[in-house]
Amino acid sequence: MKTFCNQEHQDQAVEAIKSLVAIPSVCNEDANDGTPFGADIQHALEHSLELCKQLGLETYIDPEGYYGYADYGEGEEMVGVIGHVDVVPAGDLRLWNSGPFEPVVKDGKLYGRGSQDDKGPTIAALYALKAVIDSGAVFNRKIRFIFATDEETLWRGMAQYTKKERIPELGFVPDSEFPLVFGEKGLLQLHINGTGSNTLNLSCGDAFNVVPGGAVYEGSRASELKSALDELKFEAKIDGQKVEVSGKSVHASLADQGINAIVRLAMGLLKIGEDHPMLHFLAEAVGLDGYGKNIFNGVLEDDVSGKMTVNAGMLNIDTNSSQLSVDIRIPVKISKDDVVAQITTVAKEYGLTYEEFDYVASSYVSLDAEPSITLLNVYQDLTGDTKNKPITSGGATLARTMPNFVAFGMVFPGESKTEHQANEFMVIKDMAKAMEIYAHAIYRLCCNQK
Incomplete structure (x- = not known):
């Protein structure tokens, strides 16, 4: 089976995640600075789009600052990937072994608020796309990375997106766990x-x-x-x-x-x-x-x-x-x-x-429909894991904002879920593994259509 992601892609992803984690993008509606959720979230949104632009994607930012997106490829149909750039507050700083917004790599883990929820997974998926582009694959479906801004509060950014912009035909949200979350409470x-x-x-x-x-x-x-x-x-x-x-x-x-x-x-x-x-x-x-x-x-x-x-x-x-x-x-x-x-x-x-x-409201997507079929096949093909089954979840991800969207990674079965906790971390070897899964998912969804 073809390998898309090399060490350079992985290293670039880690550096990009660190640069995004360093931005303390906690919602601040009282900032009165001309942004909907505060200057830090605006900074994180702009920085994410700049990363996309550097990778060759066409970018757009909502003039009011509620959302942004980045496109690549051609085709009448569109595949979406939704991530969010905001994070929950750091909480009690005394519980952190390092600064929550001072990303540190130690013992194979990248520590910092947002490393697991959701800056790390979003950027991992983005650099997986870069790996597919670098492979010379021809895209006959357009792919759109959508960046939300207040997922941890009231989802007003995505409400503005769905009101103003095109809704992709199908897609996934890298803000949960593998193998697949097909229903949400x-x-x-x-x-x-x-x-x-x-x-x-x-x-x-x-x-x-x-x-x-x-x-x-x-x-x-x-x-x-x-x-x-x-x-x-x-x-x-x-x-x-x-x-x-x-x-x-x-x-x-x-x-x-x-x-x-x-x-x-x-x-x-x-x-x-x-x-x-x-x-x-x-x-x-x-x-x-x-x-x-x-x-x-x-x-x-x-x-x-x-x-x-x-x-x-x-x-x-x-x-x-x-x-x-x-x-x-x-x-x-x-x-x-x-x-x-x-x-x-x-x-x-x-x-x-x-x-x-x-x-x-709750959401539910059949396992017998796309993108569930392709994503589950990709996960099983690359990991050999058929023991762990797709699940429903109490987590609320942005998958529920659009039809035919599911949550897909990036925490692997049995691994620690540290989102919203002190010393939140992302395991770098798991990120690399997830990147390859995301790359194959993107390839099969966007580049393998007749």
Whole structure:
């Protein structure tokens, strides 16, 4: 079988990824700098397109800065590859062994925020395209790399793209895992709102879609709280009037595999007599199981996409109000309306109200249709792996923004998923392996058509 990617392609990809990871492209809507999501995301978008231009692609950037794309090849039909240039916040810098935006290669791994989600995979796919171009292959389908800008928040960049631009006939998103993700759960993000507090001032968590790995209390009852947390056997540190509760941060779609520090903090505060309805809701309804069993009277699941996950991602309480931000990944066959009705009812029992923030419907693409057939064949042909089967996922990727798109890599079965975590990394040998898979996928989809 032909090999497309050589060492030069791989080395160039690593350097390009490092240059992109070095840009702290976290969403900043309050920048007031003429960009929709802040200058850093704009910089990352422009830098990505410049890399494409250097590789010989024709580029376009939305005048308002919501998206950009780069094209190569000819043909009436178009294949799309969608990546995103934004990242989640770095979180607690003390947990990083090196700067999150200071990319470091160590022990065969490239560390930095975005190395796995999604700058590394996007650039790997881009340089795989370069390898196919360098092989002299003739493209009879056009390929378009689409760069999104706010995938980690509200997907407004892709909403603008789909409103204004051509939709490719089929394609993939290198923002998940191999061998193939052909279905994705619905994504519901919501606020639970309540009254304020005269005794609590809390601001915990960074994002809806991250299980909080830490939560901080500052106040006169710090010693009492630390003792209560010790009794609960919850890890915590105290420094004067400040207590920091520890958890385990993972992506919200894997909430059952994380440890929610906000819920732990709520349980500790209740134990010392802080009597606030939001704390009760967190400790008694949301709980630590990652499924919201006490809200939904058990675990909701289906035979296509598995179990529903529930993550309390952010908590804010001050004298005026309280707000809990929740991320729910709804299985393909479960009704969103039923989920909303149940959580609204339970919230009301605590004197709290439900407010929808965002919803993205589930997606499903048959394994008997393109691009699933070609992509799965490519993966199996190059790896020899027929044991690991295509899956559905709780992750929300941009594959669901267009028909006939699936998520394809770049994490291999059994390898670490470190997105949204401290010390996020990409394994370089896996990147090289993925590049060859992407190159063959691009070749078969774009260059092998009669």
